[in-house]
Amino acid sequence: MSPHDDATAPATDRSGPAASGAPAIRIAVDDLNAYFGQVHAVRHVTVALPDSHVTAIIGPSGCGKSTFLRCLNRMHETIPNARATGKVLLDGHDIYAVSPVAVRRQIGMVFQRPTPFPTMSIRENVAAGLVVGDRRSNRKQQHEIVERALKRAALWDEVKDRLKTSATGLSGGQQQRLCIARALATDPEVLLLDEPTASLDPISTQKVEELIYELRTEVTVVIVTHNMQQAARVSDQTAFFLGGELIEVAPTETMFTSPSDERTESYITGRFG
Amino acid sequence: MATAQTTWGGAPSGRQRAVAERTQRSIRRRRVRSHIMIGLMYAAAVIAILPLLLIVIHLLRMGASSLNLAFFTQTQRPPGEAGGGMANAIVGTLILIAIASAVGLPVGIGAGLYLAEKRATTVRFLADVLNGLPSIVMGIFAWSLLVKPVKHFSALAGGMALGAMMIPMVTRTTEEMVRLVPISLREAALALGYSRWRTSLSIVLRTALGGIVTGALVAMARIAGETAPLLFTALGNQFWSTSLRAPIAALPLQIYNYAISPYDEWHTQAWAAAVVLVGIVLVISLAARVATRRRYGAGD
Amino acid sequence: MTEIVARDAAQAAAATGVPTRPSRSWTEIGSEIGDRIYSWSITGFAAFVPILLLLIFLAVGLAAWPALRTFGFSFLTSSDWDPVAGHFGAAPAIYGTIVSSLLALLIATPLALGVAVFLSEFAPPWLRQPVAFGVDMLAAVPSVIYGLWGIFVLIPFLREFLMPFLRDTLHLGVLPLFNGPAYGSSMLAAGLILAIMCLPYISAVTREVLLAVPRSQREAAVGLGATRWEVIRDAVIPYARSGIIGGIILGLGRALGETMAVTMLIGNRHEISASLFAPGYTMASLIANEFSEATGDLHLSALMAVGFVLLLVTFLVNAIARWLVWQTAKER
Numbered sequence: 001m002s003p004h005d006d007a008t009a010p011a012t013d014r015s016g017p018a019a020s021g022a023p024a025i026r027i028a029v030d031d032l033n034a035y036f037g038q039v040h041a042v043r044h045v046t047v048a049l050p051d052s053h054v055t056a057i058i059g060p061s062g063c064g065k066s067t068f069l070r071c072l073n074r075m076h077e078t079i080p081n082a083r084a085t086g087k088v089l090l091d092g093h094d095i096y097a098v099s100p101v102a103v104r105r106q107i108g109m110v111f112q113r114p115t116p117f118p119t120m121s122i123r124e125n126v127a128a129g130l131v132v133g134d135r136r137s138n139r140k141q142q143h144e145i146v147e148r149a150l151k152r153a154a155l156w157d158e159v160k161d162r163l164k165t166s167a168t169g170l171s172g173g174q175q176q177r178l179c180i181a182r183a184l185a186t187d188p189e190v191l192l193l194d195e196p197t198a199s200l201d202p203i204s205t206q207k208v209e210e211l212i213y214e215l216r217t218e219v220t221v222v223i224v225t226h227n228m229q230q231a232a233r234v235s236d237q238t239a240f241f242l243g244g245e246l247i248e249v250a251p252t253e254t255m256f257t258s259p260s261d262e263r264t265e266s267y268i269t270g271r272f273g
Numbered sequence: 274m275a276t277a278q279t280t281w282g283g284a285p286s287g288r289q290r291a292v293a294e295r296t297q298r299s300i301r302r303r304r305v306r307s308h309i310m311i312g313l314m315y316a317a318a319v320i321a322i323l324p325l326l327l328i329v330i331h332l333l334r335m336g337a338s339s340l341n342l343a344f345f346t347q348t349q350r351p352p353g354e355a356g357g358g359m360a361n362a363i364v365g366t367l368i369l370i371a372i373a374s375a376v377g378l379p380v381g382i383g384a385g386l387y388l389a390e391k392r393a394t395t396v397r398f399l400a401d402v403l404n405g406l407p408s409i410v411m412g413i414f415a416w417s418l419l420v421k422p423v424k425h426f427s428a429l430a431g432g433m434a435l436g437a438m439m440i441p442m443v444t445r446t447t448e449e450m451v452r453l454v455p456i457s458l459r460e461a462a463l464a465l466g467y468s469r470w471r472t473s474l475s476i477v478l479r480t481a482l483g484g485i486v487t488g489a490l491v492a493m494a495r496i497a498g499e500t501a502p503l504l505f506t507a508l509g510n511q512f513w514s515t516s517l518r519a520p521i522a523a524l525p526l527q528i529y530n531y532a533i534s535p536y537d538e539w540h541t542q543a544w545a546a547a548v549v550l551v552g553i554v555l556v557i558s559l560a561a562r563v564a565t566r567r568r569y570g571a572g573d
Numbered sequence: 574m575t576e577i578v579a580r581d582a583a584q585a586a587a588a589t590g591v592p593t594r595p596s597r598s599w600t601e602i603g604s605e606i607g608d609r610i611y612s613w614s615i616t617g618f619a620a621f622v623p624i625l626l627l628l629i630f631l632a633v634g635l636a637a638w639p640a641l642r643t644f645g646f647s648f649l650t651s652s653d654w655d656p657v658a659g660h661f662g663a664a665p666a667i668y669g670t671i672v673s674s675l676l677a678l679l680i681a682t683p684l685a686l687g688v689a690v691f692l693s694e695f696a697p698p699w700l701r702q703p704v705a706f707g708v709d710m711l712a713a714v715p716s717v718i719y720g721l722w723g724i725f726v727l728i729p730f731l732r733e734f735l736m737p738f739l740r741d742t743l744h745l746g747v748l749p750l751f752n753g754p755a756y757g758s759s760m761l762a763a764g765l766i767l768a769i770m771c772l773p774y775i776s777a778v779t780r781e782v783l784l785a786v787p788r789s790q791r792e793a794a795v796g797l798g799a800t801r802w803e804v805i806r807d808a809v810i811p812y813a814r815s816g817i818i819g820g821i822i823l824g825l826g827r828a829l830g831e832t833m834a835v836t837m838l839i840g841n842r843h844e845i846s847a848s849l850f851a852p853g854y855t856m857a858s859l860i861a862n863e864f865s866e867a868t869g870d871l872h873l874s875a876l877m878a879v880g881f882v883l884l885l886v887t888f889l890v891n892a893i894a895r896w897l898v899w900q901t902a903k904e905r
Contacts, residue, residue: 109464470612
């Protein structure tokens, strides 16, 4: 399956092949369904997530957007009684056909609440993903990787003098950027963000948003957010979920100015959600 | 508050006045009863902490003066002679704790991890029941398995009996501490590409380690004071011995033997040993309590 | 167009490094093996728990079998304990266990409930920690220390003050329960020390279940005009009732199995007496006391049989207690 193949693009996807060069598809989702026991939380979702783009996923509470996100790095199945069917192709390879551990080393995730490992220092936290598998490197390389990740996360200047102190001494916004640095340190192809600024103050939120916008040239970003303005600010493409279904996906500007589905329009104009 | 105005206009009738008075009297009575009961609760609290205070004070009074260097470095003198010490019993207790921990800690922590990760209500239930079994039953269990077949008493048998007692204690405290680690930490590790075993060990276990160690120390303190399981396993030894295959002295055993003996000098030694034993146990228990509360915030 | 070409090339390069190839890397296999070893290990350790319990029943039961087979049911009903003649009846020990434990519960339960209510409902914050600590630490004091203190402090107190007081001054001596010579070592002494020892268990469980009673229950009662005591009696305690009973039974379980303190204070006599002032035996103290001087295999087996009965009884009592506490937890 070649990266240029847009055959999996869904009918409602308006980001289809354009004359000026279609973006390569990093992740292609094909008829994804996710269940919690009997509850059908994600229904028949088919969507293409382009490379080096930020895709935002919006929708009201409980619409399945977080569940969908967690299916992209096989975190959904870590919940007891949870399962998923369908295909998720990362660069053409179905992630459900290989070991989940390998998938998660290629796809990074940042959660809603900052989760620094409390027994580790800042440096150890950022390097936490490096100690597994193919990424073993010597001390010096590790220090360089840590520094680079912290710089990309716009945290280096604030912590460079206290890399050995405990990560729990940082503020909430700093901790979340630490988690982003930790995810970036493993050089993932894709970065999944699940409402990353939900528990942050406005200034930290702004820093993180700037960070996301800059990251997109190097990493494919998928961000779930309940804040539409945030989606409008940082993303190139937006997908709207409702009741577990993907209602519409479009370039962000189009989505927010002239959505094609009336449910999308209702949500965006605040009539519900 | 009962009022006398139950009709519109006019003064309250005699009957209405009587009802109002009765209500007020009954309210007064209920209030008095409430005060009395609450007073009784305070009294109960006072009575309940009295024994601990009495015992600790008495221990210190009778035993502190006999605590000298000899107590910690010498073994016992023949009856009738003053002085001597319990060095062999102190070392014996340490050896027994070591044997017990060698069995009790790995099994307890492993089982605790199992309980924290799976919904195993039966195993948890059985662990709780094991926790409540009399220590003398553990003693006769160890006797019939480790002493009777080989026909001699040993430190090993005593340590095993204590280890069997440690298992359910450490299992439950480990489980509780591991459960306190938020799921979000486990998820963060998994999302980084950690395998399940690495998540459990280097993230979850490591985070809970402080609490687990505390629980282990408390368990060790508890079994340090156990006598009944040692009565027919370790047996006690008046001489210096550290061999695992031979009977060994232990502090609580020594206290028991001395206390029921007819010799005053031995009684004094028993008090001194009691001070040491209770001191260790209370200090560790207090430290554990403070440590867990500080870590996890909850008060009583 | 050059952009797309460059991106293509980058992706092609990246694709070769992507471990999502069909063939598995060592690290994937390693993590799967690791997961399996880990899972087996903790399951193995956890298996120790039921296995240990089973072993205990088997070991004690097998050792008890000769005596149980020889004496049958009369083992539980006969008072004739004569090692020399080879007769063994454990009735006095069983009787003593029941009486001393009941006495302990009778004394400890009101105190424990009182303290628990005090701590959970209206203790001033500065008093709460020290009192809670003082009560909980009673559980940490080793049994032999209670025995030591009992021999040199409690028994003289009983012998010289409390027993004459009860029997003569209060004239309770007319009752069989309080008459007879006051040796000191007695069922009363054992009951008192057991009360102190099981108090912290009843108190701890009660405190927990009381704290779990939702605030709305209390507020509703206050809204109806209840006094402080009435709130506790009518709104809080009934809600927590099965948990409290569970705590009491847990305390019972402890009292039944206590050995050292009892054996040092109860007088160790194979006697069933109506008086609390008389010495007696409990199952645990019997085993502790006679084991080292057991004469012959039948004697030993008889002691093991006593142990087996004790094991059965405490197992059942603990199981019921835990089940009750678990039920309350589920209801929340």
